[in-house]
Amino acid sequence: xxxxxxxxGPFNVPEGATVAFNCTYSNSxxxxxxxxxxxxxxxxxxxxxxxxxxxxxxRFTAQLNRASQYISLLIRDSKLSDSATYxxxxxxxxxQKVTFGTGxxxxxxx
Amino acid sequence: NAGVTxxxxxxxxxxxxxxxxxxxxxxxxxxxxxxxxxxxxxxxLIYYSVGAGIxxxxxVPNGYNVSRSTxxxxxxxxxxxxxxxxxxxxxxTQGGLGSPLHFGNGTRLTVT
Numbered sequence: 001x002x003x004x005x006x007x008x009g010p011f012n013v014p015e016g017a018t019v020a021f022n023c024t025y026s027n028s029x030x031x032x033x034x035x036x037x038x039x040x041x042x043x044x045x046x047x048x049x050x051x052x053x054x055x056x057x058x059r060f061t062a063q064l065n066r067a068s069q070y071i072s073l074l075i076r077d078s079k080l081s082d083s084a085t086y087x088x089x090x091x092x093x094x095x096q097k098v099t100f101g102t103g104x105x106x107x108x109x110x
Numbered sequence: 111n112a113g114v115t116x117x118x119x120x121x122x123x124x125x126x127x128x129x130x131x132x133x134x135x136x137x138x139x140x141x142x143x144x145x146x147x148x149x150x151x152x153x154x155l156i157y158y159s160v161g162a163g164i165x166x167x168x169x170v171p172n173g174y175n176v177s178r179s180t181x182x183x184x185x186x187x188x189x190x191x192x193x194x195x196x197x198x199x200x201x202x203t204q205g206g207l208g209s210p211l212h213f214g215n216g217t218r219l220t221v222t
Contacts, residue, residue: 032208043200043213044153087152093208098143102152 001026004090006101014109017078021104023088024070032091033064035073037084038103044087047073078108112136116201116214123191123221131186131217133201141204142184143211144168144176146197153200159184191221 005024013019025033033050048055050062050071061074071090075082088101117132135142140161145153155168159178173195175187188195198218202211 032210034210041198041218043216044211045213046210049210089210091208098155098204098211100153 003027003099004088004101006086006088006104008102008104010105010107012107012109013078015078015080017108018074018076019078019106020072020074021086021088021106022070022072023090023101023104024068025088025090025099026069027090027092028066028069029092030069030090031093033062033071034089034091035060035062035071036087036089036100038087039084044100047086075106078106080108080110082106083108114201114203114212114214116199116217118217119215120218121220123188123219125191125193125221127191128187128189129191129219131188131199131201131219133184133186133214134182135184135201135203135212136182137203137205137212138181139203139205139212140181141206142178143202143204144174144184144186145200145202146170146195147200148197156186156199188219193221195219196221 035047036044037047038044050064054063059076063072085103085105087103091098114135143158144156154170157176159165200216201214
């Protein structure tokens with residue numbers, strides 16, 4: 001089983017739609033969780049950290065389910081500019097144990 | 111505030127040539143990383159450093175070397191470039207264990 005697994009997509013959704021991505025992780029000792037956004041041929045950029053109680057940033061909501069070992073990202077009212085690849089990142093807390101998922105591609109269609 | 115700066119942005123090398131990819135940060139972060147990303151693939155860790163004078167191998171270190179003489183700089187050296195090293199290279203920093211990583215803009219390298 002991969003350490004961090006994501007559905008590669010692509011997810012093709014119309015503008016204004018709500019879309020959700022899940023990411024599963026294998027190591028129950030994982031401590032820190034993040035969602036990154038990566039545009040084509042660009043560097044990954046931090047979208048949001050994921051906290052145990054769940055957190056929201058505008059149209060984006062992140063949830064953590066430790067019992068089932070997954071994190072989720074919900075995007076409401078999708079914009080064309082949300083089109084990108086979304087990377088799930090899991091950290092054990094040690095400096096080398098930062099694991100990136102391979103990403104889920106989102107395409108928002110006019 | 112520049113953050114993490116990588117140079118060059120693009121480079122084409124011939125097989126067997128060598129080069130150094132530069133990474134400089136002004137965030138005063140102790141932890142620094144080098145990743146490579148092949149087309150359509152995820153990030154793979156090449157080398158990392160937990161502070162000046164300390165470096166260690168990641169997942170795919172073969173064909174690369176690093177040094178960390180200062181907190182700010184973490185250059186990646188390619189010796190005897192091979193086509194398999196064609197990739198996009200990202201440098202990243204981390205302010206503390208469990209903190210998010212901050213990436214540079216990347217260096218796109220082609221070896222022909």
